[in-house]
Amino acid sequence: MDRRTFLKTAAATGGVLATARLASARAAAAPASAVPERKTKHLVLVAFAGGVRTRETFGTPQNVPTLQALADEGVLYTRARTSNLGHFGAALAIFTGVAEQRGIRENARSNDVTLFEYLRKDLGWGPNDAWIATSGGAQQVNYAYGVHPDYGAAYGANTLDGEGIFNREFKLLLEGWGRPRVWSEAEERQLAALRASLARHAGADMADAGGAQVERFLLEELTRGTSDLTGPNASDAKALRVARNLLTLFRPRVTAVVLQDADTAHGNYGGYVEVVRRNDAALGTLWQAVKQDPQLANSTAIVVVPEFGRDRDLNSRRGLDHGDGSEDLSLVTCTCWGPDFKKNSIVKEEVGVVDVTPTICDLFGAKPRHSRGKRLPGLFA
Numbered sequence: 001m002d003r004r005t006f007l008k009t010a011a012a013t014g015g016v017l018a019t020a021r022l023a024s025a026r027a028a029a030a031p032a033s034a035v036p037e038r039k040t041k042h043l044v045l046v047a048f049a050g051g052v053r054t055r056e057t058f059g060t061p062q063n064v065p066t067l068q069a070l071a072d073e074g075v076l077y078t079r080a081r082t083s084n085l086g087h088f089g090a091a092l093a094i095f096t097g098v099a100e101q102r103g104i105r106e107n108a109r110s111n112d113v114t115l116f117e118y119l120r121k122d123l124g125w126g127p128n129d130a131w132i133a134t135s136g137g138a139q140q141v142n143y144a145y146g147v148h149p150d151y152g153a154a155y156g157a158n159t160l161d162g163e164g165i166f167n168r169e170f171k172l173l174l175e176g177w178g179r180p181r182v183w184s185e186a187e188e189r190q191l192a193a194l195r196a197s198l199a200r201h202a203g204a205d206m207a208d209a210g211g212a213q214v215e216r217f218l219l220e221e222l223t224r225g226t227s228d229l230t231g232p233n234a235s236d237a238k239a240l241r242v243a244r245n246l247l248t249l250f251r252p253r254v255t256a257v258v259l260q261d262a263d264t265a266h267g268n269y270g271g272y273v274e275v276v277r278r279n280d281a282a283l284g285t286l287w288q289a290v291k292q293d294p295q296l297a298n299s300t301a302i303v304v305v306p307e308f309g310r311d312r313d314l315n316s317r318r319g320l321d322h323g324d325g326s327e328d329l330s331l332v333t334c335t336c337w338g339p340d341f342k343k344n345s346i347v348k349e350e351v352g353v354v355d356v357t358p359t360i361c362d363l364f365g366a367k368p369r370h371s372r373g374k375r376l377p378g379l380f381a
C-alpha cells in the first residue's frame with residue numbers, strides 16, 4: 001500500500017470514526033445534560049513555552065502574524081497570570097490547572113490530574129484521541145499523565161517528540177520490529193491493542209497490510225519532513241510539524257504541543273526573537289493545514305499560551321532571564337480561536353494560565369475536579 005492509498009483510506013474512515021466517537025462521547029456525557037452542544041470536536045493546545053514575553057509577541061505584531069490573525073478571529077486575553085515556577089512546573093500548570101512548586105530539574109509524574117486524563121475518563125475517549133508532541137527533554141513526557149489514583153496512565157496522552165520517539169511503551173514496541181524475538185505476554189497484549197487501534201483508524205486494508213509495516217508507515221508519516229528542519233527553533237519546529245502530521249492523519253480530539261526553544265533568551269536576545277518569529281510561522285503552517293482539511297476546518301479550536309514571560313530588563317549578557325517578578329514575566333497573553341468562541345474580542349480582565357485546563361474541559365463536557373482554575377470569562381460566542 002502506498003502513501004496515497006493509505007491517506008485515502010484514512011480520510012475515508014476518519015468521518016465514520018469521528019461520528020462513532022462523538023456518539024460514544026455523547027452517551028458517556030449524557031447524564032450531565034447541562035452540557036451545551038458545541039461545534040468544537042478537535043482542539044490544538046500550544047504551550048508556547050520557554051518563556052515568551054508579550055512585548056515580543058502582541059507588543060511587536062510583525063513578529064507574530066499568525067497569532068495576530070488567530071486573535072483577530074478569536075479571543076485574546078491580555079493579562080493571563082502565570083505561575084511563578086520554573087519552566088517545568090509552569091508549563092505543567094497549563095495542563096493540570098494547578099500551580100505547584102517544582103524544581104526546574106525535577107523529573108517525575110505529578111499527583112495532579114492532566115487535561116488528557118479528565119477528557120479521556122469522563123468522555124470515554126480512546127488512546128488515540130489525545131496526543132502530546134513535545135520539543136524534547138525527558139521532563140516533558142510527564143505532561144502526558146499524572147499518578148492520581150482515580151486517573152493515571154490508562155487515561156494519558158500518547159507522547160511523541162520531534163524526532164519521532166513515541167512514549168516509552170511505543171518505543172519498546174517499535175524497537176522490536178524486524179528483529180525476530182520472543183515477546184513477553186504483556187508485550188503481546190500491548191501489541192494486539194495497538195494493532196487493533198491502528199486497524200480501527202486505518203480500515204481493513206491497513207490491517208491486512210501487516211502489523212509491522214503499518215506501524216513503521218505510521219511512524220514515517222507522523223515524522224515526515226521533520227529531519228530537514230534546522231535553525232534556532234529546530235526542536236520546536238519539529239514538534240509543531242509532528243502535531244500537524246498527527247492532526248491530518250489521525251484527527252485526534254486533542255493535540256497538545258510543548259515548545260521550549262525561546263529559552264535561548266537567557267544568553268541571546270536576538271536568537272529568542274528569531275525563535276518567536278519562526279514558531280509563529282510554523283504555527284501558521286499548522287493552522288493552514290486545519291483550514292484546508294474539510295473535516296477539521298469548522299470543528300477545530302486552537303489555544304496558544306506561554307508558561308510565563310521574561311524579565312523586564314536585559315541581563316549583563318544582553319539576554320533575558322525570568323525571575324524579576326515584573327509584569328513582563330508574570331502576565332502573558334492567551335490566544336483562543338475556534339468555532340464556539342467569540343470573534344475579534346479582547347479581554348483585559350485578569351485570568352490565569354491555570355484557567356486553560358478547566359476551560360477546555362468545559363468546552364468538551366468533562367469535569368476538571370481537582371483543578372484550581374476557573375473557566376475563562378467572555379470566551380464563548
Ligand SMILES: [Zn+2]
Pocket residue numbers: 050051087263266322
Ligand atoms: Zn529559562
